[in-house]
Amino acid sequence: MNEDIEKFFLDRGCLIEEKAIEEIERRGGINYIKKNEKKIDFTSPIFAVSNLPTVNEFSIIKEFHLDGYPGISESFVDLFKSRYNFLHSKLNERSKNHFFTPVSKLKRDNGQVFASGIVSDYSESKKGYGILEMEDEMNSIKVILPKTYKDVIIRDEVIGVSGQFSKDGTAIFAESVYRPEASREPSLSGSSVKVMVISDIHVGSKNFIEDSFLNMIDYVNTQGISFVIMNGDLVDGIGVYPDQESDLAINDINLQYKKLATLTSKFNNNVRVIVIPGNHDIVYPTEPQNPLPKEINALFPSNVMSLSNPVWVEIGERIFLLYHGTSIFDFLEAIPGTTMNDTDKIMIEMLRRGHLAPEYGKNLSFIPLKSDYYLIDPVPDVLITGHVHSHSITTHKGILAINASTFQEQTNYQRMMNFNPKPGIGTVVDTYDLSSFSVKF
Numbered sequence: 001m002n003e004d005i006e007k008f009f010l011d012r013g014c015l016i017e018e019k020a021i022e023e024i025e026r027r028g029g030i031n032y033i034k035k036n037e038k039k040i041d042f043t044s045p046i047f048a049v050s051n052l053p054t055v056n057e058f059s060i061i062k063e064f065h066l067d068g069y070p071g072i073s074e075s076f077v078d079l080f081k082s083r084y085n086f087l088h089s090k091l092n093e094r095s096k097n098h099f100f101t102p103v104s105k106l107k108r109d110n111g112q113v114f115a116s117g118i119v120s121d122y123s124e125s126k127k128g129y130g131i132l133e134m135e136d137e138m139n140s141i142k143v144i145l146p147k148t149y150k151d152v153i154i155r156d157e158v159i160g161v162s163g164q165f166s167k168d169g170t171a172i173f174a175e176s177v178y179r180p181e182a183s184r185e186p187s188l189s190g191s192s193v194k195v196m197v198i199s200d201i202h203v204g205s206k207n208f209i210e211d212s213f214l215n216m217i218d219y220v221n222t223q224g225i226s227f228v229i230m231n232g233d234l235v236d237g238i239g240v241y242p243d244q245e246s247d248l249a250i251n252d253i254n255l256q257y258k259k260l261a262t263l264t265s266k267f268n269n270n271v272r273v274i275v276i277p278g279n280h281d282i283v284y285p286t287e288p289q290n291p292l293p294k295e296i297n298a299l300f301p302s303n304v305m306s307l308s309n310p311v312w313v314e315i316g317e318r319i320f321l322l323y324h325g326t327s328i329f330d331f332l333e334a335i336p337g338t339t340m341n342d343t344d345k346i347m348i349e350m351l352r353r354g355h356l357a358p359e360y361g362k363n364l365s366f367i368p369l370k371s372d373y374y375l376i377d378p379v380p381d382v383l384i385t386g387h388v389h390s391h392s393i394t395t396h397k398g399i400l401a402i403n404a405s406t407f408q409e410q411t412n413y414q415r416m417m418n419f420n421p422k423p424g425i426g427t428v429v430d431t432y433d434l435s436s437f438s439v440k441f
Ligand SMILES: [Fe+2]
Pocket: 200, 233, 278, 280, 387, 388, 389
């Protein structure tokens, strides 16, 4: 393979230094060179690492940070307005032959109707027809789904329907339902950066599996991993659920973070660690959540970056969307027959709806922001969740979706609930081709 790279450069009149070959190998080898040929200057007789195009290894794309109360609305009207407007435009971008009209602008005539709206209510008739109420800001209409429609409707999601008006014009008999459907064109990145994805460390819990965590650090340090993502529930916290004290090995939250900071200092200095909060961390539980407070950040070594939940970052020219995953329980309740081991299906349902948490007012409490931060915008290459202590990897319409594993083994509560977590598994992603694999620690 090295010879291929050497020959490629020789054919263009330059000798390549060994260090430059190593860097090219790291970025994806000969395929990287072929893909980036136009960006490379072959004029110098000896080609060094510094002649390679610079790679954007990391940047923050969209982060939440609430200082005081700016951007907060008195009600959720603005938030739902921005949700509807954005997803309505996505529905219309996707559909080539027709335009979905907002409910309040529908004209009652005899032809076929294409309408979009937010689902404000959903029920099933005794005869098995799905009946929903679909609304925009000004008006609402009843939609009767065909008996054959088996897909799940989630309250507060934005959908498009096609069908016919009832004779009195008060309802639509729908033939089809359409969704915004987040998707990415499959592509190769300009660089190969390896990212370790884990979640739910729960340091401070008696059930934290420190040996596995240390094995994971050792793997990262020795196997060319450049980034580690810790997707929330970094520590077990204090008072998160009744009688938590009996499950704690460290019953001071600051000491729990100190312990995690000591552990993260074992990563090589050049490994960059991204941490976001979850429902067990020391930030308010209302979402979106700010990054960890300054005094906690100060405990960590400088290669640890503390970001919000959710957050969009770019690593190796790929967009990663990190969301801890509180809404997973809302999806579990809404989709019959799903269990905590169905996180792959649930992440697909998020992507289909273009939204991380469509249903309002269940397990998740939101800050009434002026715009909806939970829209899947921009569409990521990789969606990462955690929260339920399961583990899954799936791909949907060009998007890699990972439910990251935990480093807490089964708790008494989980035993009581008959849930078997899948702890101690790292997922490694290569940004070059979005390939991934799991490592059990
Ligand atoms: Fe957790």
